[in-house]
Amino acid sequence: MHELALTEKMLRLVLTEAERHQAEKITKIKICLGELSGIIKDCVAYYFQLSARDTIAAGAELEFGLSTAKLFCPDCKLEFEKTPRDFNCPVCGGLSRLTGSGREWFVESIEVE
Ligand SMILES: [Zn+2]
Numbered sequence: 001m002h003e004l005a006l007t008e009k010m011l012r013l014v015l016t017e018a019e020r021h022q023a024e025k026i027t028k029i030k031i032c033l034g035e036l037s038g039i040i041k042d043c044v045a046y047y048f049q050l051s052a053r054d055t056i057a058a059g060a061e062l063e064f065g066l067s068t069a070k071l072f073c074p075d076c077k078l079e080f081e082k083t084p085r086d087f088n089c090p091v092c093g094g095l096s097r098l099t100g101s102g103r104e105w106f107v108e109s110i111e112v113e
């Protein structure tokens with residue numbers, strides 16, 4: 001899986017951000033994961049423990065948010081949020097297709113001291 005690479009990238013990102021604010025400690029990191037990203041948050045949490053050990057982010061609380069994938073119906077030109085088991089357009093009932101969203105991840109916010 002790609003969680004290790006992601007975690008290291010995320011850690012670099014938050015450390016840079018914390019440095020810019022001259023923070024002494026990162027207490028909380030909020031991460032948003034796209035529901036189609038395939039990223040397993042437990043893995044991220046695990047790798048984070050290891051990677052952040054010797055940094056000011058050690059012991060920071062991780063909070064995960066989920067961003068919903070969006071679908072697009074080519075007939076209605078309508079974009080809507082995907083429901084758990086449905087790919088059909090809520091207007092015409094036709095089969096819609098995935099937009100690019102839902103595969104991304106990003107750091108939503110960090111809290112520092
Ligand atoms: Zn439609």
